Amino acid sequence: MSYQPILDKIKAYDTIIIHRHTKPDFDAIGSQVGLKEILQENFNDKTIYVVGDQNRFDKDNDMQEIEDNAFVGALSIIVDVAVSHMVSDERYLTAAEAIVIDHHTNDSTITNASLVISDASFSSAAELIATIALDLNLVINERAASFLYAGMVTDTGRFQWLKNPKHTFMIASILTGLGAKTTELYDFLYVESLEQKMMKIDFQSRFVFEDGIAYLKNDQSVFDKYNVDVFTVSRGMVNLASGIEEIKIWLNFTYDKERDVILGEFRSRGIKIVDIAKKFGGGGHEQACGASLKTWEEVDQMITEFKALAKGEKI
Numbered sequence: 001m002s003y004q005p006i007l008d009k010i011k012a013y014d015t016i017i018i019h020r021h022t023k024p025d026f027d028a029i030g031s032q033v034g035l036k037e038i039l040q041e042n043f044n045d046k047t048i049y050v051v052g053d054q055n056r057f058d059k060d061n062d063m064q065e066i067e068d069n070a071f072v073g074a075l076s077i078i079v080d081v082a083v084s085h086m087v088s089d090e091r092y093l094t095a096a097e098a099i100v101i102d103h104h105t106n107d108s109t110i111t112n113a114s115l116v117i118s119d120a121s122f123s124s125a126a127e128l129i130a131t132i133a134l135d136l137n138l139v140i141n142e143r144a145a146s147f148l149y150a151g152m153v154t155d156t157g158r159f160q161w162l163k164n165p166k167h168t169f170m171i172a173s174i175l176t177g178l179g180a181k182t183t184e185l186y187d188f189l190y191v192e193s194l195e196q197k198m199m200k201i202d203f204q205s206r207f208v209f210e211d212g213i214a215y216l217k218n219d220q221s222v223f224d225k226y227n228v229d230v231f232t233v234s235r236g237m238v239n240l241a242s243g244i245e246e247i248k249i250w251l252n253f254t255y256d257k258e259r260d261v262i263l264g265e266f267r268s269r270g271i272k273i274v275d276i277a278k279k280f281g282g283g284g285h286e287q288a289c290g291a292s293l294k295t296w297e298e299v300d301q302m303i304t305e306f307k308a309l310a311k312g313e314k315i
Contacts, residue, residue: 003136006115009115010039014045016075026057027124027126031129041141051089075097078101078102082110084111093112097114104283121163130171146184146185152175154189203237214249215250216238220257237252251306256292264282264293266289276309279305
């Protein structure tokens with residue numbers, strides 16, 4: 001695949017605004033900030049912004065508040081998402097043009113995208129961004145390397161879930177050679193307080209294990225008990241049920257009061273589960289995906305379908 005059209009678009013604009021999905025994980029932040037660093041390093045005459053909602057993964061407070069008029073005549077680049085309702089900061093619709101760079105299996109619904117680079121053979125958006133930069137002979141500075149490496153580490157579960165291991169490790173090696181701060185990253189991600197550790201033990205103890213799957217339901221009461229955000233519970237707790245020999249599918253359902261939806265996070269080992277996620281309006285990767293559900297009855301219906309899948313039944 002030729003990435004030259006991306007470079008041509010970038011060269012054509014003085015202002016570039018980089019977006020990603022709402023409630024970002026570190027692949028979203030890593031690919032977004034990593035791309036900003038690359039563009040600033042190679043095109044210092046351009047004005048480049050990163051926008052979107054914030055959480056702990058925006059660890060350096062990179063997200064920027066910009067005026068509406070900044071989008072006039074600008075190029076919006078949307079990374080790690082191709083579904084319009086999931087893009088953080090919908091003002092990309094007012095930009096002169098948009099580019100999508102994604103690695104999920106969903107088709108793009110970004111209506112003003114003139115160029116869509118969607119390649120599900122990559123394990124993370126960060127790996128795709130790094131590959132594009134290297135292919136185009138763009139300089140990747142130390143900070144860009146650190147953020148891109150962070151995106152790769154987290155979206156692969158510390159290099160457990162890989163589409164093309166040879167390529168992924170090659171890119172990881174290049175980024176570490178360019179100065180990616182690995183120890184600092186692992187400390188940020190995995191060193192936690194005793195209080196946080198005890199909270200995880202509580203969540204882990206509430207998982208239900210039956211019929212070959214594990215699932216956890218989190219209603220508003222968990223947020224009354226713990227001072228945490230929705231992402232910490234939904235994305236942060238799902239893998240507490242991973243690595244169990246008898247459990248091939250594990251699910252986490254969390255009520256999001258702000259949006260009045262139930263966020264579903266789904267993971268598996270050796271079983272393609274994304275089709276069920278898509279059936280309920282979601283998507284993602286074959287063995288790591290999600291969906292937003294309206295009711296707990298819908299949650300129960302989904303659990304039933306995952307149980308059938310775990311048993312090898314046709315859905």
